[in-house]
Amino acid sequence: MLRTSFFCLMLFALLHSFIGVAHAQLGLESQPEGDRLVRIDATFATKAIVPGSTQLLGVRFRITPKWHIYWSNPGDSGSETRISLDLPEGFKAGPMVWARPVVHATEWETTFGYHDETMLFVPVTAPAIIKNPRVRIGVKAEWLVCDQICLMGKGATSIELPVAKAGESVPSLKDEPGSAFAKGLACIPVPYQNVTGTIARLEMADGRMALEVTGPTGGSETIVFVPDLTPGVVSLGGVTTPATISGDRYRILVPFEIKPDNALGKTLVVAGVVLFGNNRLDPAVSIRMPIKP
DSSP states (O other), rough: HHHHHHHHHHHHHHHHHHOOOHHHHHHHHOOHHHHEEEEEEEEEBSSSSSOOOOEEEEEEEEOTTTOOOEEEEEEEEEOOOEEEOOOTTEEEEEOOOOOOEEEEESSOEEEEEEEEEEEEEEEEEEEEESSEEEEEEEEEEEEEEESSSSSEEEEEEEEEEOOOOOTTTOOOGGGTTSSSHHHHTTOOOEEGGGGGOEEEEEEEEEEEEEEEEEOTTOOOEEEEEEEOOOOOOOOOOOOEEOEEETTTTTEEEEEEEOGGGGTTTTEEEEEEEEESSSSSTSEEEEEEOOOOO
16 A cells, blocks of 8 residues: 555656656746736936935836736726835835836727836935935835736835935936936926927817817827826727828817816816827827816
8 A cells, every 4th residue: 555655656746747847848837927027127317315306216117028017097908007115214205207108909909008128207305304324215016917918016126325415416317328217218208398389278179178289290100199097087089099190290189078076186187198109219298287177
């Protein structure tokens, strides 16, 4: 009986080992977790913390090829990427600053997000007085990463910086064009007010509130508006609204439904981005307009 049991156990172990080797050789390893499909690291706008200043902390996401994560408005499916900071006493974090998304369109759905690599930002305000000579900021992120299937993932990293002395000149990564930080900044949509010739206004169209945006095409042949998610304001222009192009100018008209009871106590805002092309380095213009009561 003991010999039989021992023989069965040995046979099971050998068979299990053989199956594991076969799976590895055939590329049939168990499905990787969402944590492994995305890697994060952190960088800061300046090479030292300046007391009393507000600077951007950048979180770089490096994503396994063919997979993608999501923008603040994920689209027809998905879930927005989230970042939280572990800050020293007296420091404060502002709302996330998003890079322009890329449109992922299939036969069944349209979503907005990032593939290969992106950098998302969080403004960090330092207190006027910092006692310690160095500061450590912890970073945590959560994401939904998708290809043929979707997996939840999370990661953590940190960054440690010296505290600048009074009057000290502090170099900025914004002035280093080759830095990952500067490249990430270049992917942030430009506010429409800063784009020459671009006009955005709210008007009534067919009895509804609508956003009209007009401006120069910049040579782009594919221009679409992607709405952001704001409480109490629902876009009726579809998942994306394509622009009408005439010569070197475009026009976008997006109707909205206003639901004040769903505003969660916040100011009603029409918001979104105009995308020129569909590569992460292509230009984008941000729109954010409060709705007056």
